[in-house]
Amino acid sequence: MALTTNIHIARWLQLYKKLLLFAISSLLYYTSVGEYLVAAPVSITVQKSTAKQALDYIDSFDFTGSDKVWPNVKHNLFIKNIQKNILHPINIYPGEGTYFCAYSALSYLLLQEDPLGYAKFISSLYKNGKAIFRDVMYEPSDAIKREAGLLKYKGIMDIQPADQMWFLTLADHFKGYLNIFNRKYDLGDESTFWASVNYAKFNRMGKKLLECKIESKGSDFLRPRIKNLYEYIAEKLKKGKVVLYINNRIVHKKNHVKIKLAVPTHFIVIEKISKVNDVITLVYWDNGGCTLIQLSPAFLKRIVYGITSFVNQQADENK
Amino acid sequence: MKTNKKILLPALFIAVMLYSCSPKNISTKYYYQNEKVLDSIEETYKEINSSTPFDVGFTSKDFTIVSLGILTDSLKYIYEFKVGDNRLADTLKKFGLPVKPVIELVKQMQSIRCTWISSYDYYTDEKKQELIFMSIKPVALNAPLSYKKYYILTYFQQPQYFDNDGLLLERRKLKRLRKINGEIFKRINDKVCYTVSTTYR
Numbered sequence: 001m002a003l004t005t006n007i008h009i010a011r012w013l014q015l016y017k018k019l020l021l022f023a024i025s026s027l028l029y030y031t032s033v034g035e036y037l038v039a040a041p042v043s044i045t046v047q048k049s050t051a052k053q054a055l056d057y058i059d060s061f062d063f064t065g066s067d068k069v070w071p072n073v074k075h076n077l078f079i080k081n082i083q084k085n086i087l088h089p090i091n092i093y094p095g096e097g098t099y100f101c102a103y104s105a106l107s108y109l110l111l112q113e114d115p116l117g118y119a120k121f122i123s124s125l126y127k128n129g130k131a132i133f134r135d136v137m138y139e140p141s142d143a144i145k146r147e148a149g150l151l152k153y154k155g156i157m158d159i160q161p162a163d164q165m166w167f168l169t170l171a172d173h174f175k176g177y178l179n180i181f182n183r184k185y186d187l188g189d190e191s192t193f194w195a196s197v198n199y200a201k202f203n204r205m206g207k208k209l210l211e212c213k214i215e216s217k218g219s220d221f222l223r224p225r226i227k228n229l230y231e232y233i234a235e236k237l238k239k240g241k242v243v244l245y246i247n248n249r250i251v252h253k254k255n256h257v258k259i260k261l262a263v264p265t266h267f268i269v270i271e272k273i274s275k276v277n278d279v280i281t282l283v284y285w286d287n288g289g290c291t292l293i294q295l296s297p298a299f300l301k302r303i304v305y306g307i308t309s310f311v312n313q314q315a316d317e318n319k
Numbered sequence: 320m321k322t323n324k325k326i327l328l329p330a331l332f333i334a335v336m337l338y339s340c341s342p343k344n345i346s347t348k349y350y351y352q353n354e355k356v357l358d359s360i361e362e363t364y365k366e367i368n369s370s371t372p373f374d375v376g377f378t379s380k381d382f383t384i385v386s387l388g389i390l391t392d393s394l395k396y397i398y399e400f401k402v403g404d405n406r407l408a409d410t411l412k413k414f415g416l417p418v419k420p421v422i423e424l425v426k427q428m429q430s431i432r433c434t435w436i437s438s439y440d441y442y443t444d445e446k447k448q449e450l451i452f453m454s455i456k457p458v459a460l461n462a463p464l465s466y467k468k469y470y471i472l473t474y475f476q477q478p479q480y481f482d483n484d485g486l487l488l489e490r491r492k493l494k495r496l497r498k499i500n501g502e503i504f505k506r507i508n509d510k511v512c513y514t515v516s517t518t519y520r
Binding site: 097253293 | 378379380386390393394395396397398434439440441442445456468469489497498499500501517518519520
């Protein structure tokens with residue numbers, strides 16, 4: 001009897017191990033993107049349209065009826081907001097204490113690449129409550145249409161209803177495994193897992209929003225295996241734009257706890273990187289502006305979990 | 320009697336530990352006990368910040384490493400220095416910040432275990448307002464099992480609205496609680512509120 005029980009236990013343990021192995025490998029598969037490559041015809045540094053084209057489009061657009069679709073979006077603030085985004089993409093701001101950093105990083109790149117495309121999409125979304133952007137239909141829920149314009153105490157985002165519309169719509173549309181347990185928007189969800197972005201989701205969004213060649217390395221849990229990270233980033237930067245997926249808890253400390261969870265939390269767009277005497281100077285864009293920090297190669301390696309490059313295809317081909 | 324003692328002593332110990340770790344023992348009282356120095360830090364910061372926006376704090380537990388963030392038109396610069404490092408003064412000079420007042424501010428912050436000071440913009444009826452956000456790590460919140468370690472103060476320019484329990488509201492008519500950095504704040508006076516938080520910024 002005891003022998004049979006032991007055999008049963010052993011079988012269960014084997015099955016349990018297999019299940020665990022399967023779960024871990026599935027998780028790694030869904031969270032990492034390895035050497036993921038998506039090719040598309042246009043490069044990020046080749047501007048598809050100009051700010052002037054975008055502003056002219058807004059001037060001639062008929063916005064009649066939009067106040068019924070988005071009851072809390074004030075028209076004058078909406079226009080001011082999109083004009084500002086078109087003229088100064090650098091200032092696009094995801095809001096204080098929200099989980100919109102990934103969406104804002106992609107928006108910053110999109111506004112540089114195709115301001116007219118952005119203007120057409122946001123105007124149509126404002127007027128009709130739904131819009132198509134690069135063959136994808138975005139139709140935010142009624143809860144989002146009600147809440148856009150009402151987000152408060154998020155810094156300058158308080159008076160930028162177009163950004164509230166845009167970020168809420170993107171977060172409502174794109175879903176990843178972090179959003180499994182909170183898929184429907186409720187009040188305050190801009191600062192919860194409803195808006196979270198994992199690395200695979202970020203790359204998927206990049207593919208849908210930007211018409212360019214995307215290369216990415218990294219995952220949500222394991223740091224990418226790159227011998228010389230500085231050289232790798234610098235090389236990618238020569239060909240186009242680079243977004244890093246970093247653990248911001250150790251870059252911008254918020255408490256004095258020594259043991260911190262080693263997970264990435266933030267997306268930044270790299271503007272410049274240089275190295276003198278083993279000190280790396282990094283200029284990056286996030287939260288509506290550029291920041292300069294100096295760090296060691298070891299620290300850079302510690303914080304980076306993902307590198308996504310939006311490759312200038314022409315530069316790549318010329319090489 | 321012996322059995323009672325065996326149960327009573329550990330129970331008493333646990334109760335004392337739980338009480339000491341609870342953030343309840345720090346409240347408005349802390350502000351009034353340290354009002355002068357806290358208000359002086361806020362005043363100094365507000366004055367310097369109005370000409371060159373910056374934030375300053377201590378990123379090390381022993382209050383020896385100063386983090387300085389300076390906002391210019393094109394870039395935000397973030398530096399870290401050891402307290403007393405000459406490079407701090409050089410950097411302040413480079414960015415046109417008044418060296419002596421900033422160093423005095425840092426010393427004052429260190430003396431009261433003030434971990435961070437910065438300003439936040441918010442909008443009321445589309446008008447820009449500013450609040451000063453200050454976090455302190457008092458010894459009372461230093462208990463080993465204490466989860467919430469920082470006493471946060473917010474200084475508003477205008478009187479704020481509160482509910483009957485003294486909790487900060489978004490607006491007088493709108494009975495929605497106002498959160499700053501995800502925390503609910505309590506009234507100290509019309510313009511100053513506090514909370515206890517897990518993070519200092």
